[in-house]
Amino acid sequence: MKSSNFFCVFFIVNLISLSVSEIPHSVAQKKSALIQESQLYTQQQKDRLFQQALAIFPEDKIPAQYRVVVETFPPQRCATMLVEEIRQNMHLFSPERQAVLQELFVRPDLPLSTVTESGFRIHYTLSGADAVSDVDSDGNGLPDFVDEVAAAYEKSFRIEVEHLRYRQAPDDAGVDGPEYDVYIVDLRGGVYGFTTSDGGIPSTLRDDARSYIEMDNDFLNNQFTQGVPGAQVTAAHEYFHSIQFGYRVFKIERSNEPFYYELCSVWMEDVVFDEVNDYFQYMRPFFQRTGIPFNQFDRFFHAYGEAIWNFFLVKKFDDFDLVRRSWEIMESNDPAIDAVNQALFEEGSSLADEFAEFAIWNYFTGSRADTIQFHNESPHYPEIALNGEFVIGDTTTHQSAETSITIADSSLSLTHKYYRFTTFSADKYLLTASSSTPENWKIAVIVLGPESGHEFHVFDLGESLDIGFLPRFSEVVVIPVNVQVLDGDNLNKLTNTYSFFTFNLIRVPVESTDEQGISAIYPNPFIMGDHDRINFEFFPKDTDNLEVRIFSAAGKVVKTDKLTNGSGALTPSTFAWDGTDDDNVVLPSGIYIIQLKQGDFIESKKFAVIRR
Template structure:
């Protein structure tokens, strides 16, 4: 593709944030002033001699597909000097030798001379470097997994641009770019784009977290998935999800490599950042979102998300609202809960590899009374832990626009859903509030107040519990109902909710009661009237902003 070609057309938004440089909504606003940020960033990586030392890219970035994609699709708005300096991105590398993989699907281009030379070891004496054959074999394996087993479509063929109809992969030195590789979109065909892959020529550079054969394997799986992405959506706008899902695909293909562990701290250290941020670090740590989706809903959900992108041809996050069971709000709420149970807090009910993940950043409050407020952007979460070590406490929480939030309280190894709007909790000596925003735009406020319970410490007064413990516990449905008794000082609505141990609501009943003693009961069936299985469940009783919770054992 020549410089100045209009074959690739940009979409209406570009959300690119790398090294603190932001380029947003260039076409939708009609203002192209921020395109210089994209130019400077691309030049700092691909033509550092054209930028000042202060702007030169220095950190390792796992995959440069996002910036290559942005440069290619916004090429019409680049300055003439930038187009000239970045000309290598608009034409294929020229390498003298090539090898067709055993499947005939991939042509690997390489050289054995100069700075781009591949390792020349050839143990089988067939005239083809073993390194090249390893790359070809890894690509063939990626095709079998991603297309034949997982059911993704083949990438679009490029019409012989690399010499024949095989998909092309170019091996040259990328260590100086501090990246494993990237996939370069080339020509639009309908809603798709053709593309080719560029990978490092030896994977031995000190900057690489993973080296050698493992790096070959994960990069092949990662970049081939990008080629598939361009089949679904041949424009710019989904770069963050491309990186999340390709990093996840590496682990599907090579579960024992775990290169994504190297980036998890960028996500777990900043849960307050929107999920769709990409800055060269966050998106790779956020690949844990795809792991959550797979483990919670099954592996096919990732493909269904890409199919929806292909069907809608939109970059709106709202297109997945019906793909996710319960929509964004429920998914973000559960995701936030799973992210709490990692590291030393890991439990078998959550991430399979959770004990190897870092613990999410949590703001701790050790002195009462304590009050505060904050705000949280879309598709993000926040964690506040209150552990005053001075007796039981009262806790009050108020959420702006409660319909966008999904939250939890965690205490002493138990967790239960936080209320919406205003919530009040009594009698806990330690509690963590987890809040997640499950909408796709905006910022939303919250405030909290924690103080010692009236009956604790040197204070005076009494605190009456909302309800007694449920009886019987363990609960045998064949012998009767589970009953929770309570006392109300004023008339009001009381609700009783039953949740699975993973926080999924299976039953709820609300009823108006006069002042005095009352009771609610559960017969061991879900909201559809079907018997639930034996196991541990969470009950939650709510009244006037107050709540009582606990675990019950159901035995059949």
């Protein structure tokens, strides 16, 4: 899969088109608003905003008096929030600086262009700083790089519009011709491209906008993915931004809403160009920073990594339309997070339920990857950052021999925390959880046996989970999931509102009893290829003379084993089976029967084997 260091500078409103009338509704309101806003920014902060804007562009486009400042300032790779912040506060800059910004954010003027079948006009030049390589291997009169860019936009159109049925990006009212304009220009190191909205569309009732795209001219300036592959994911990403603008440009006052625009565009890169995998670069910020609210747009690429949310939804529901439906709902001016919840509600689910299961999927990456049940490219993702790791039931050390471990913690809205426990004694386990705001929480639990196989559960606070009997060295991963949805417009509230929770993992020691027989079979069904073996937990009556036999559905004995001096009388034992018969031949799918025989005691239970 892929995506791009979408160092995407996607500009929501053309800065040049800003007018005095677009800010407040009256002169008095305007004066009051300007005074209040100016007091929120120190001169140092305003200088920083200006410098960040300049850092998007190559040196030759920056006035000479500002170049030294920009050279010492790190480039802003994703300038969406930056540009919106500047747009909202353009009046805070001096007239001189406003003129500089307006000159930079003007539609490029390039001498050459080519038109594609689907209606893209690709503008380029063969001279100056914006020049593309003039290599023309096929002799068709177009530089190879321009050919590749044109092909990338054609493929993006076919998949995004014709196959996935998104609305075609609005036209630009005939500027530079009737086609959709893409300008190939030189961008500062690390920037892939950006989409600029270019005025609303009076003929529609939606808050939509026309747009055009600028993208780098060679992708050799410190981009994560360089050359043609970098141009390909840029085309898929940026054209999807232009499609998004046809549904609704994101609201200026909703300062965090760009999270969904970028999440979806990064996802779309992988849908269109599955072989490029540029989005891998965003996985570490996402998996290592689980405390950032899902609907917060930060400047460290966490929201770009959230693209795997769409991967999750599409795979689980087997439905690409689910994502498109959220954009259709957003047309009515619903906040992005509400639109996602509504789209899931129409599928019989909810954001809270799916966000909890999403946390489970995100555990199975790296060395724990399971591409059958969870993310398709999970082997390439880092493993999730743990918030705590514990041992329970180790009777050899005083500190971990306790019968319960209590965790009291807190987190922000729409976040996950991960706590992993390893069982050092074969016992029964129970999980309880509580909070003063139980409606804000779900608890996701992953249980992994020592050999293989896993099961997971999701429950609400106020309930308890009887995990049941676990052998030694099992793992229990407890994931408190904060499902509260806060207003993304209020950044201070979003990043400072913590909800508190407490949970207890309780070990229930198995006492000596007259209980005897098979107590658990897992995983059931036993899926050969996904699971290494199936485990049978039992309580032996004695320490020896215990026989295990496995029968086919026809009654044929396929596996026999005798266990002596296992774990001692009246304590749990485990028999693990790899799916082969006594001759080490792998058995076919079917229903099988395990029989436990000890003296006069005989017990049989059925289980299923699925051979892929």
